[in-house]
Each structure stands twice: as structure tokens, then as C-alpha cells.
Amino acid sequence: MESVSRIQVLTPAVVNKIAAGEVIERPASVIKELLENSLDALCNRIDVEVEDGGAELIRIVDDGEGILPDDLPLAVTSHATSKLRQADDLFCVQTMGFRGEALASIAEVSQFRLRSRARGESIGAELAVNCGQRSEIVPCGMAQGTQIEIRQLFCNTPVRRKFLKKAGTEFGYISEQFSRVALAVPRLQMSLTHNGKNVYRLPAGQQLLERLTLFYGSSVTDKLIPIETQHHNVRLWGYVGHPSLHKGTRKSQYLFLNGRYIQDRSLLHALNEAYRGLVMVGRHPVAFLFIEMPGDQVDVNVHPTKSEVRFRDGSLLFRMLLSTLRTKFLQSDLQSTLSIKPAGNPAAPTLQNKQERVERDLVSWAKQQLEHQVAQRVTTPPDAPSPMPAAPSQPMEKSEAGSDDLGADAFLAAMENSGGNEPTTVPFAEQEPVASTASDMQSASMPVPQPSEQRSGIPALQVDDCYIVLSTDQGLTVIDQHALHERVLYERFRNKILEERVEVQKLLVPLTLELSDEQVALLLDQQQMLQQMGFQVEEFGRGMLAVASHPVFLGHQVIEDVIRGFADKLGSSETVTRRDLLDETLHMMACKAAVKAGQKLTPDEIVSLLAQRDIVDDAHHCPHGRPTALVLSREELDRQFGRLGA
Known part of the structure; x- marks a missing residue:
């Protein structure tokens, strides 16, 4: 009896779905990948439009370099990229993306439409992909740049679509990805629209503090302390919160490496060490920190979403951050200021009673002191x-x-x-x-x-x-x-x-x-x-x-x-x-x-x-x-x- 092989090569469709599951977890993952592609295209403007938390529609338009018509099929092909040529390039990556997986993964699990007009071209080109099935490339009229439209995300993977959360929750994740890019590159003109309603409209050429004010308000930015230090070709700068500005979670701690949002336990540990004794136990400081260093001193190819990196000399960054913050705190006024809420709020009666008691004590005490001084x-x-x-x-x-x-x-x-x-x-x-x-x-x-x-x-x-x-x-x-x-x-x-x-x-x-x-x-x-x-x-x-x-x-x-x-x-x-x-x-x-x-x-x-x-x-x-x-x-x-x- 002839035996049947149990090991088989997966079909390209199955491989792409597996890859999509690693890269594209939810609509916010799509937003992240597409925004990074727009940054790599050297754009000056990005417009983001979503419907129903991104499950029904995601549309991103930029004014970047664009894609040549002959390159459109390669743009949605796995492991095809314009950003790498050889293996050594992985150790000096200067771009946001480099693996050539994002567009292919997205096109495999959605109704995908790519329109682009490259610099120097008189007309654009359009390519549609329906759950991995490509159509013919057709010409289209458009301004220079790229427009990507994704409808019915996870339409052919119902289990993944079923696990999406409510539209408001998914949009919250999208808004977070949008804000990370907006803070990393404040010079960009950006907009975010949800269900036809404008959420953010950010002008071009802003400074970081101006953009932080738009996202978090002056109540936060008024309590930020600027920091900056440099060691050889490594620069660390940004803003950290006054110790009186603290949160219940670490969501207000942002780290950026060469314009890329990252997560690094060692640096966050240094941040919390610097605030030891300044912030109450269970509370977390606010920080927006930026690291600039040569690409060959960091490995960004260690995580599917590139959010975790490996530094060649992580201890140097740890020491730089810890010593800079400690020095800054020694030089800063860390005193807390009391602001009384306006009358009429629920806490007013209690506050008024305390004020009256303090006033009575002050009068009684002042009389005693004056009598004592005169006597x-x-x-x-x-x-x-x-x-x-x-x-x-x-x-x-x-x-x-x-x-x-x-x-x-x-x-x-x-x-x-x-x-x-x-x-x-x-x-x-x-x-x-x-x-x-x-x-x-x-x-x-x-x-x-x-x-x-x-x-x-x-x-x-x-x-x-x-x-x-x-x-x-x-x-x-x-x-x-x-x-x-x-x-x-x-x-x-x-x-x-x-x-x-x-x-x-x-x-x-x-x-x-x-x-x-x-x-x-x-x-x-x-x-x-x-x-x-x-x-x-x-x-x-x-x-x-x-x-x-x-x-x-x-x-x-x-x-x-x-x-x-x-x-x-x-x-x-x-x-x-x-x-x-x-x-x-x-x-x-x-x-x-x-x-x-x-x-x-x-x-x-x-x-x-x-x-x-x-x-x-x-x-x-x-x-x-x-x-x-x-x-x-x-x-x-x-x-x-x-x-x-x-």
C-alpha cells in the first residue's frame, strides 16, 4: 500500500493569510502600516478617513513620491520592497518599512484599491485587489501621490472580523496610531475623519509643543519640562511631565527612535527610576522622548510590528536618560500649586467648611502672636x-x-x-x-x-x-x-x-x-x-x-x-x-x-x-x-x- 505524504507545501493564499494575521491584527494595524508607507514616500500631507471604526472603510491619501504603473503589481506582492537590496541593509535601516509585507497582507483580507501617480508622470494608475484576486491596471486622473482604499477588512476571515471590538473602541486604537505619527513628525499636515466627522485637522510646520497642546491641552503642556542631552552621535531630547502630572497607566509615555514609535522596557525603567520618590506608588509619569542615532546602532528587525528594537548599547541610553532627568529635576521647581475649583461644584461645601476653619484658626493665632510680640x-x-x-x-x-x-x-x-x-x-x-x-x-x-x-x-x-x-x-x-x-x-x-x-x-x-x-x-x-x-x-x-x-x-x-x-x-x-x-x-x-x-x-x-x-x-x-x-x-x-x- 502506497503511503501518502503528511507534509505539504502551503498554497500562496494560505501563506498570505498567515502573514496577514501576524502583521494586521485590527484596523489600527492597517493605519500604522499605511502611515509609515506615506512617511517613506516623503510626503508633506496625509489625510485619513475611516468608517465604522475602520471595519467598513479605511482611506489614506498622501502627496508623496508615488508609485510607477509598472511597480503597482509588485507593491502588493509579498517580500517585494524598494527599501532593501541585500541582507546587510537590515542593519542600517533608515525607513519606516522594509519587509514588503504590509500591502500584500492587507490586500489578501480586504477589498483593496491602490491609486498612485509618481513624480514626473502626467497620469496615475489604479490597481484593485479583491481578497487576493488582482484586476488589470487601469489609468486614472489624480494629483501626485498615493491613495489607498480598504473596504470590508477581514471579509474572507470571518473569525478575525468577529473578534473586532465596537467601532468606538477600534477608532480609539486608530486615533492612537494617528497621534503617534503626528507627534513623531510634527511638520506634517494631517487630518483624521471618522464617519464623515472631522476629528483632527493638524496644520503643517508645527513645533512639537504646539502639537502636544492640540492633543492633550494646555493643562498638560503647561506642566512639561524640556530635556536634551547628546553623547557622540546619540541625541536624546523631548519633554517630561512635572511630578504633579501623573496618570494611572503608562499610556502617556511615548518613546520615538528616528521618527518611529517604539517600546523599550529598559528605557521605561530608567524613566520610572528617575521619578522614584517623586510620583506616588501606582501612578506613572508623562513623557514624550525622542532618540536620534545612526541606523547601524539599532536593530529594528526583531518584532513583526517593528515596535520593539534592540540597541547595540542599551546601557548608554539608560544612563543618559536617568542622569539627564535627575539633573533636570534638581534644577527645576517641583513644587505643587493648589488651584481651587470654582464655586458650585460638588466639592465646594466641604472646601468652604475647611476654609472657614482655617480662617478662624488664623485669626485666633494672629491675635495670640501679636499679643505675645507686644508683651x-x-x-x-x-x-x-x-x-x-x-x-x-x-x-x-x-x-x-x-x-x-x-x-x-x-x-x-x-x-x-x-x-x-x-x-x-x-x-x-x-x-x-x-x-x-x-x-x-x-x-x-x-x-x-x-x-x-x-x-x-x-x-x-x-x-x-x-x-x-x-x-x-x-x-x-x-x-x-x-x-x-x-x-x-x-x-x-x-x-x-x-x-x-x-x-x-x-x-x-x-x-x-x-x-x-x-x-x-x-x-x-x-x-x-x-x-x-x-x-x-x-x-x-x-x-x-x-x-x-x-x-x-x-x-x-x-x-x-x-x-x-x-x-x-x-x-x-x-x-x-x-x-x-x-x-x-x-x-x-x-x-x-x-x-x-x-x-x-x-x-x-x-x-x-x-x-x-x-x-x-x-x-x-x-x-x-x-x-x-x-x-x-x-x-x-x-x-x-x-x-x-x-
Whole structure:
């Protein structure tokens, strides 16, 4: 009996349908491929028209170089392209497309019509393809450029068509593809129409910021910070959002490489690292970043849609982006501004009640201060003891712009390089036991400088034992006392560890903690890290851990919380890097040691806390990314009291 071969060569029609499934996922995929073809044709104008979310009609018209009549059949043939000649060309691609798959794939699953008139030709030519079946080429009258019309997308693949979402959702994907090209090449004149309604009409010759305003509005662009850096022949530039401008998803993070929208996990990681501590956990910064580099330094042929690329030196770009953003943030004003909503909105009653309470407190407090000044006419001596941590008499020298000496990376490097595989010994300060209060963070006898931004006269006011209100050059500033103190302590802890000068308090009677066997093992495995932070821990029997010493700046009552929190993080199922573990532990230590909401502060403590705003790297955000202060500007006050336009 003759056996039948089980392996067969697929027919061209089946091959094309498989290829179409890889390249063309939905109508937005068609838009992307056709827009890139128009860019490669060196056009100055692109008009996009769609109906029913692109399922019924997609029409794109450009004024580019056009296609010669004899080349029309090749344009819809698989693996036929004008952009490559040999394999080596793949490693220096300068065009958006290069595989020669898009038009052939689209024509295989739709009613496809291609009309084009090349430069120098007096008349155009038209080619129709119905689900892979070509018709004869016929002449047609048209202006220079190319017009592609796709009807009934996926008409011969009903399963794929069935899985298309609602027209509004599909158009949302189309609009996103349109906006990516519009931002990548703002010089282009572009329009987008859906079901006969004009959605976007973008003029030619715009600057990037102008185009961003058209898409996102001035409420976003007013909070964008320009950045630019260059290393040899690699240029990185664009705009990043002020930390107060953040989103719930990463959809507002755009990366462009040589005019092409890309996705790169490493660069997005660098972006998020730069915003660490500036944006709240779970929120994401806004960024529009552009990379320009020679084509031979990047491989774009690693993904069917060319959205993922492989850089020859990805670490260089990572460092460029991270250092540029950190430098820019050090040089920028990251303070948040408070804008009160107009009266009549649902939140107005609550806001009005809070304003009335603040006004009553202000009046009462002002009377007390004036009576006190008239009666005594004295000020606190600069060397008077203060139970709050006082600021150094001179601001600490900050690192030069662009240096990461005080950043998380340097912190990690210092921890890892402080002795190789040998345990690093932290200088133990031999001293008497000290009181375990928040005032132990620093010597109280240091002089307290007056905050540079605070106006002279009546000092600051504490409201509800939670917020500090003061008048500054920017307007009325409201400070979250816990958030600001947390930032001050976090940077102080970090700097002490970086400089290997953690002062340690030895306990006469070790603190014993009852933990699980697993937690004890995890903590003992990290003894070196704990010791470098000022904790000396030892096993004290089964399921017990003894803490023999702790950092001086931590009170006794928070030691147990910090150690248990550290153990919980070690035992979590999440993948935590060494740097993240160290940083989060510092966050926890600062949070536990900082003054709390509801804790009343003396005038000296308030002055001391405000003075330290001038000596921290970022006084505008707590380590978790929450703002430490909000500013109600003079203009906003005038507007609320009806003084504007009088």
C-alpha cells in the first residue's frame, strides 16, 4: 500500500493569510502600516478617513513620491520592497518599512484599491485587489501621490472580523496610531475623519509643543519640562511631565527612535527610576522622548510590528536618560500649586467648611502672636535647645549637576562596594543610652537658620496639628508636616549610610523579637545589610531574634516595626532587587520616625522643620511621592476674592 505524504507545501493564499494575521491584527494595524508607507514616500500631507471604526472603510491619501504603473503589481506582492537590496541593509535601516509585507497582507483580507501617480508622470494608475484576486491596471486622473482604499477588512476571515471590538473602541486604537505619527513628525499636515466627522485637522510646520497642546491641552503642556542631552552621535531630547502630572497607566509615555514609535522596557525603567520618590506608588509619569542615532546602532528587525528594537548599547541610553532627568529635576521647581475649583461644584461645601476653619484658626493665632510680640518683644535665641531635629548651620554641599552621588544607584554601589565579600563595620558610637523620641534624630543644640522663603513677621501656623501654613513669595503655602519631616529624615538616613557614618546605639538589654523560623533565617542571611544600616541582630533561640543595637536616629518604639517590615519584604513572593529593598527600608524608617499627623509642634519645632526644606535635595515630595506642600498663589487668592478684572 502506497503511503501518502503528511507534509505539504502551503498554497500562496494560505501563506498570505498567515502573514496577514501576524502583521494586521485590527484596523489600527492597517493605519500604522499605511502611515509609515506615506512617511517613506516623503510626503508633506496625509489625510485619513475611516468608517465604522475602520471595519467598513479605511482611506489614506498622501502627496508623496508615488508609485510607477509598472511597480503597482509588485507593491502588493509579498517580500517585494524598494527599501532593501541585500541582507546587510537590515542593519542600517533608515525607513519606516522594509519587509514588503504590509500591502500584500492587507490586500489578501480586504477589498483593496491602490491609486498612485509618481513624480514626473502626467497620469496615475489604479490597481484593485479583491481578497487576493488582482484586476488589470487601469489609468486614472489624480494629483501626485498615493491613495489607498480598504473596504470590508477581514471579509474572507470571518473569525478575525468577529473578534473586532465596537467601532468606538477600534477608532480609539486608530486615533492612537494617528497621534503617534503626528507627534513623531510634527511638520506634517494631517487630518483624521471618522464617519464623515472631522476629528483632527493638524496644520503643517508645527513645533512639537504646539502639537502636544492640540492633543492633550494646555493643562498638560503647561506642566512639561524640556530635556536634551547628546553623547557622540546619540541625541536624546523631548519633554517630561512635572511630578504633579501623573496618570494611572503608562499610556502617556511615548518613546520615538528616528521618527518611529517604539517600546523599550529598559528605557521605561530608567524613566520610572528617575521619578522614584517623586510620583506616588501606582501612578506613572508623562513623557514624550525622542532618540536620534545612526541606523547601524539599532536593530529594528526583531518584532513583526517593528515596535520593539534592540540597541547595540542599551546601557548608554539608560544612563543618559536617568542622569539627564535627575539633573533636570534638581534644577527645576517641583513644587505643587493648589488651584481651587470654582464655586458650585460638588466639592465646594466641604472646601468652604475647611476654609472657614482655617480662617478662624488664623485669626485666633494672629491675635495670640501679636499679643505675645507686644508683651515680650523677644525672639528665640539661635542656640536655644529645640526638641525637633535642627538643621545644620550651613546647608550641605550638594553634588554637581548630573551626579548621582546621593541617588539610589550610588546608595546601592556604596553598600555593595564597601568591603567586597567581607562584612563592613559601621562606626559604633560609644555613648550613653538616649531617649527614644523623634527629637533624637540630630543634636538639638545646632543653630536653627530661618527659612529663606518665609517672609519676616508672623511665623508659621499649625492647623489641625497636621498642616503648617505660612506666607511665602509664591503665595500661601500649606505644608504636610509628616510628609516634609519624612523627606528630611529619609535623605538624612541615606546620606549617613552613603558616608558610612551611621551612629549606633548599643542596647544594655537586647530587644528580642518572636518571629517565624523562615523570617529569622531570612534576616540572618541579610546581617551585613542590616549592620550597614545600624542594626546588629543575632539568633536568640528557635524563632527568636535579638536586636543588640540600632541607629541612633531611630527610637526604641519603632525598631520592632522596622525589623518586622524588613522581614516581611524579604519573605514576599515579589521579586525585589537589592536596591529596592534598601530604598523601601529607608522609606519605612523615615515614615516611622517622622512626626505624625495630629502631633502638636512647638513654635521652635515648626521653625526647625521649615528651615530644613532648604537643605534637602527634594523638599517637594515625600519618599513615597506625595507632595509635601501646596501653594495657593496670590493670583488664585485674588480670583477667589473677586479682585481680578475689577
